[in-house]
């Protein structure tokens with residue numbers, strides 16, 4: 047399940063704060079925007095397509111608010127409308143339900159009731175997803191530690207998807223994904239955000255940079271200071287807009303849990319965590335998995351991929367899996383020379399060297415996450431024994447022999 051996104055509207059600060067606090071206190075909920083004006087609400091809902099809106103009704107404005115609910119229900123049927131009020135009469139509740147609200151929240155909030163409302167929104171969203179899902183698959187590539195190979199793996203994964211794919215570089219301060227693909231980009235996320243009001247098909251096409259038949263890139267801001275201009279809501283909007291145009295979107299993410307990265311992770315269908323098999327790598331992966339648990343991501347959307355894999359790494363993989371509580375779904379071999387050549391020449395290895403072992407493994411992972419099945423259920427478990435770091439026994443190759451040979 048993805049996190050639920052909310053926009054709230056209310057003109058009384060205390061009531062708005064109460065709703066905000068309740069949302070912030072719920073691990074599944076993300077507040078995208080908070081407004082006090084119906085026009086702003088409509089514009090925000092159209093732009094951000096939240097899972098739900100919460101409208102705090104004011105007795106003196108009821109008729110107008112019912113009209114607003116009707117309007118929202120007609121224009122954004124995929125968003126659940128929830129009304130809330132302090133002095134609720136049966137007529138008020140009935141009126142809001144008849145206008146199109148699905149739930150009602152009585153203020154002050156009772157924690158149990160609020161949880162029930164959130165559960166109902168989850169059910170509603172599951173129904174919407176089953177009936178009308180047209181958006182491309184969003185695959186986020188992440189690592190808790192810099193240098194693990196997120197950009198290398200992410201760019202090659204995007205190039206290996208075999209369907210129309212957009213790579214979005216969300217390393218806002220120092221993105222290099224376009225460089226990895228040998229592209230000199232003129233436009234970036236900044237232009238996308240700055241031209242939000244007039245984005246149409248042709249403008250969107252001109253702001254992404256085409257790499258090859260099935261691959262385009264939306265580059266990170268060209269200047270580091272422009273990173274500040276990009277907000278989590280922008281990422282939500284961009285993913286909604288571009289998700290309708292590509293079968294797959296691959297996100298090259300930074301190594302932090304800043305709000306923009308979390309917004310992107312929230313919307314991802316699959317998260318691939320890139321792990322290098324050293325102690326800092328394993329620790330940072332464990333930390334990241336704990337954050338995903340706190341963000342209430344279902345573990346089935348999270349997959350761990352080993353990068354820079356070598357038979358000579360003296361690690362007991364089963365112990366790593368047990369420690370992380372996650373199966374390792376891929377092993378991208380270590381090949382410094384090939385990888386450096388590919389990066390320096392700006393030619394993704396999966397295209398430049400189709401017969402390499404790195405290519406074979408990345409294509410296999412692309413097929414796993416690009417399909418409809420869940421990667422982990424498609425993989426046989428590997429039989430591995432012993433302690434995690436087997437420094438005493440240089441025979442780990444025996445247990446690791448089922449892994450792809452490093453090039």
Ligand SMILES: Nc1ncnc2c1ncn2[C@@H]1O[C@H](COP(=O)(O)OP(=O)(O)O)[C@@H](O)[C@H]1O
Pocket residue numbers: 189191192193194195196197198199353354355378379380381382383385386389404
């Ligand atoms: N499979 C690999 N084999 C050898 N070296 C690799 C591999 N993957 C990445 N590297 C090296 O690691 C460096 C960092 O990779 P990069 O993708 O920029 O990491 P990140 O985006 O996680 O910071 C690359 O410059 C490359 O030299």
Ligand SMILES: [Mg+2]
Pocket residue numbers: 196197198217222
């Ligand atoms: Mg990177």
